[in-house]
Amino acid sequence: GQNIDQPTEMTATEGAIVQINCTYQTSGFNGLFWYQQHAGEAPTFLSYNVLDGLEEKGRFSSFLSRSKGYSYLLLKELQMKDSASYLCAVGGAGGGNKLTFGTGTQLKVEL
């Protein structure tokens, strides 16, 4: 089966840095996606990694190690509006272009 693991919840302070980890064990892989989902809204795309290394996009960065089945999303200069669920998703898990999601990490940013 396909296994994608993330912490259920995290809490961080406004202005700080937080790292959300994701580990995966899947029978196929053609990229790892991170999505943000605010309560009551649709998931929105944050980042995509297909090669090992760090991809930076403004305050958000995402890292991938394919040999370790590991990714993280790094959020810098946290703002209150960053309070949301962060979803890790593996493309190609189980073959083809399937996009399989982890259960998400609920991030709470506090003052």
Next chain:
Amino acid sequence: DARVTQTPRHKVTEMGQEVTMRCQPILGHNTVFWYRQTMMQGLELLAYFRNRAPLDDSGMPKDRFSAEMPDATLATLKIQPSEPRDSAVYFCASGGPDRANYGYTFGSGTRLTVV
């Protein structure tokens, strides 16, 4: 901005009734997914299409759910008969060759309540 359009936004129906949810993917996107999201299970993949062909519907209860793409501008998800356990938010998402930069785009979802 290009959007994935889902209708209806909300649906309340009685157990046993047929429910049809519709999705208009972004023009030019050739991959379409249907997901169901609940608090307990998170985002579950129900079915997906590439170039309108169904590639995988292993996540879908076959006895009551069906998914089709009658043309490139419309994807449908039907539940017949509906049951209270089908209550969830159903998302459609589409993606194209530029998904490395833009990912897959989700619609606003259909919030289904079966009473």
